[in-house]
Amino acid sequence: MAEGFSWPILLDKGGESNMALVVLRSGESQDSLLKRFRKKVVKSGVLSTVRRKRWYVSKSEQRRMEKKKAVRRIKRRSFTKEIE
Numbered sequence: 001m002a003e004g005f006s007w008p009i010l011l012d013k014g015g016e017s018n019m020a021l022v023v024l025r026s027g028e029s030q031d032s033l034l035k036r037f038r039k040k041v042v043k044s045g046v047l048s049t050v051r052r053k054r055w056y057v058s059k060s061e062q063r064r065m066e067k068k069k070a071v072r073r074i075k076r077r078s079f080t081k082e083i084e
Helices: 030-044 046-052 059-083
Strands: none
Touching: 030 046
């Protein structure tokens, strides 16, 4: 890879970049470049969005799932308060 190489930036409909951009630093190994790229991808949430949108989920199903998550979260919070 050449110095200053970067992957192309893809823009979504709003004109915002949804692709992680990583530039090779001088003296940086490809392993550390790949590690930085993976961190940026995880932080940007691209993979979680792709996994979530893999199948269509109706509005009612989405509300039901969010409700279940909220109930679990409340139970977890009350359980940790009991321990303290």
